[in-house]
Amino acid sequence: MAVPTVARVIEAHALVYRRTWRGSVISTFFSPVLYLVAMGIGLGSLVDQGAGRADLGGLTYLAFLAPGLLVATAMQTGAGDGSWPVMAGIKWTKTYHATLATPVGVRDLVIGHLGWVAVRLTFVSVVFVAIMVAFGAVESWAGMAAVVPAVLTGLAFAAATSAYAAYLDTDTGLSTLFRFGIVPMFLFSGTFFPVSQLPDWLEPLANLVPLWHGVELARGLALGTGTTWSPWIHTAYLAAWIVGGTAVAFRTFGGKLRQ
């Protein structure tokens, strides 16, 4: 593994993105706006009038929701970039095979891929936070720091799904992952309501989901409130997923590409 080689892989992703950015930019700008309007303002007006406001510690629903959505969006971006593009590189267009015929090695390929996802996540998250600011959903400029847990959460999912996508032989497993994994996590990991509202037996399960840790951190930073556990534990948990996912990806990529 070598630093310049990893940089070359990131550069190649950027070059490809130059050709394909249009579709993703629309979803980057519009889906946050739609969600914040529909859920934050529309649904929020009901929540804020009812008993919910007390349960949210006096916050408006929009202020509660926005940092959660930020991180959940990063999760979806990370999981998306980690899945079908990896399957394409290995199975469909097979461009990963071409890359590995150059000085680039499997580890360079994996880290370069995740490095590029980090660039994308940063961009998506910064745009999202800017929209949050425009909606008045961030208390202070310090709230911009919520970008960091968003990127970490996105990377945790990108690393894990890349490892999984490289292991799979067909893409049906990816659809299953999204249907039964990503979507439930999106809904039940503290994005739309605090996990304390879940049945008692489900709450510990939610605590295992990286998204919940990212949401905790982002919400703490955006609203200037505390986190459920120590912020270091939340951060370390996300880092563990990134490192663990990457290590497994080294193996599964190698298994498919260096036969």
Place this chain on the structure above:
Amino acid sequence: MPLVEARSLTKRFGDLTAVDAIDFDVAQGESFGFLGPNGAGKTSAMRMIGAVSPVTDGYLRVLGMDPATEGPEIRRRLGVVPQEDTLDTELSVAENLLIYGRYFDLPRPLIRERIAELLDFTELAERRDDKVEPLSGGMKRRLTIARALINQPELLILDEPTTGLDPQARHVLWDRLYRLKQQGVTLIITTHYMDEAEQLCDRLVIMDKAKIVAEGSPRQLIEEHSSREVVEMRFPVGVQETIVDRLDGLAKRTEVLPDRVLLYTDDGDDSSTGVHERGLHPETLVVRRSTLEDVFLRLTGRTLVD
């Protein structure tokens, strides 16, 4: 020093032995072929030489280096044309080359120069800014070759370069490969087409079932393992079985295939006269020179493309 040196080179996937203790050397400037049917182990051998697939057992040196420890250094000086196209079809012709050049850490101005040269060489200059997707099979192959040449490799590895191409596209490709050879590039080519091996290879090994069964120049192999000429005959359905023993003594060797009978002989005309004198009337009778296909058939009892 040979550019590639292999001793007892072996590749196993679980219980399957894909390459079984093969020995060969490839010299500088040579055009070296691996001829054999699908599944003979050619691609596995190529992938080991390309420092992509780890060697299971045996000794392999490529450009004097060990692929196990110096993979990136070896790959920096190789060009690889894989069996399947692995181009990025969403990008343009030139962008595919640019990305690839960057993987070799070449500076952009140098890559731009080489892109112009290579697109001229592969006759793709007019398609420079077109997307790859709609290009014909032959054009995609030529682009893949251009891509493999972006780092000016000392050794170019081509895995079945013309499989799936129409005859015209094949000849264009052969011509380009011949020019590369003239420029001093060492070529390693796998193929299951004997005409391709005869056209392109100075020296080749014939592989079957993971092993090398013969080695030499096309001419040497034919001289050693076949006769000068072959009489190829087809008989009506059902007749072939009944006449086989009536061919005794007409040729040095007789080969009976499901659809035809081959007589291996030094004088084809003489043998065909003999066939007619014995009152046999094949539907078709052709006298031709021996080919590598005959060598393969002789050595393995099977034809190259089943």
